[in-house]
Amino acid sequence: MILEKLTVGTFQENCYILGDEASGTGVLVDPGDEAVRIALAVEQTGLEIEKILLTHAHIDHVGAVAALIDEYGCPVLAHRESEQLLEQLPTQALMMGLRFGKVPELDGYIEDEEELEVGNLTLRALYTPGHAPGHLAFYLESEGVLLSGDALFAGSVGRTDLPGGDAGQLMRSIRERLLVLPDTTVVHPGHGPQTTIGNERSYNPFLQQGGGIL
Template sequence: MHVIIEPVTAFAQNCSLLICEQSAQAVMIDPGGDPQQLIALTTKQGCKVVKIILTHGHLDHVGAAKELAEYFQVDIIGPHHDDQFWLDALPQQAQMFGFNAAEPFLPTSWLVHQQRVHFGEQELEVRHCPGHTPGHVVLISHQDKFVIAGDVLFKGSIGRTDFPKGNQAQLVSSIKQQLFDLPDGYVVYPGHGPITTIGDEKRHNPFLSGRFG
C-alpha cells in the first residue's frame, strides 16, 4: 500500500491518502480542509478514491469531507457514533477555531470497534479509542504494519483532552489497550506532526511512561 500524508488547514492536519497499488483504489482519511489541494493530489497520483473515512468529529479532520464526497461520489464512513455531537456542532466549531462556516452533516455509516474496512486488495481494522473525543477510532493495516492514529497518539505526546467529553485517563487506557498491543515496528501516522512507531512511543512518550500520565 502507498501512504501519502498531505497536511491541510492552518492546523497542519495530516490528511492520509491510502492507495492500493494493485487496484489503484484509494481511501482518503480525515480531509479536514483545502479540498482543491486534495483533489489535485489524487489527480497527480492517478488513483480512484472509493471511500472517505473520518477518525473523529473535529473540524480540522472533517471540514472538506462533505464537499469531497460529493465530488468523488463516494460514501463518508466514520467516526464512531459517539462523535455525532461534534458533527452536529460544526458551525460552532468553525467559530471556535476561526474556520470558514461549516454545515452539520452525518456520515453514510458509523464505524464500530473491530470492524474491517476494505478497498482494492487492502483491509483496515477499526479500533475504538475514546479519550480525545468519545467516538474516536484508529485504523490499522496489519498487511503493511501501520496505524492511522488521528489525534489519539503523537510523536512524544497524546491528544488533547480539554474539549467537551475528553478524558485523559480514558485516552491513556485506549492507547495502552488498543495500540500498545501492536508490535513495536508498526508505524504510527498521527493527525498532526511527524510519524513515529509503536515501539518508540512505548519507550519514550512521557505521557505514557508515568512521567505525565
C-alpha cells in the same frame, strides 16, 4: 500500498490518501482542509476514491469533507459517536473564531474491530476514545501501519480539554488498543511526524510512569 500524507489548513492536520495499487481503489482519511489540493494529489496517484473515513469529527479533520463528497460522490464513514461532533461543527467553529460551511452527514457507521476493505488492503478499526467521542484508529496489519488520528503522536498524546474529552479514557485507549501492537508498527498521526509504537512505548513522556496529560 499507496500512502500519502498532506498537511493541510491552519491547524496543520494530516490528511492521508491510502490506496491499493493493484486494484486502483483508495480512501481518504481525515480530509481536514484544502479540498482542491487534496483532489489534485489524488489525481496524481491515479486512485479511485471509494470512501472517506474519519478518525473523529473535530473541525480540523473534516473541513474538506463536504467539498470532496461533491467531487467523488462517495460515502463518509465514522463511528456512531462522531455524529454528535459533526452536528456541533458550527459551534466548534465559533469557539475558534471561525465559520463553518456545509456540515457533512455520515452515510454509515464503523464499529470497533470492523474490517474495511480497500482493494486488497484490510484496515481494522480500533475504538480509541478519550481525545474525542467515537475516536477510531485504523490498523493495517499486513503493512505494519497505524493511522492513529489524534490519540497518539510522536512524543505526545491527544488533548483532552475539548468537549467530550476524557484523560483517563484516552490513556486506557492508548495502552489497551495501541501499545499492544508490534513495536515496529509505523504510526501516522493526525498531526506532526510519523513514529513507531516501540519508540512511543519507550520514550513518550506522557506514557511513562507519572507522565502528565494535556
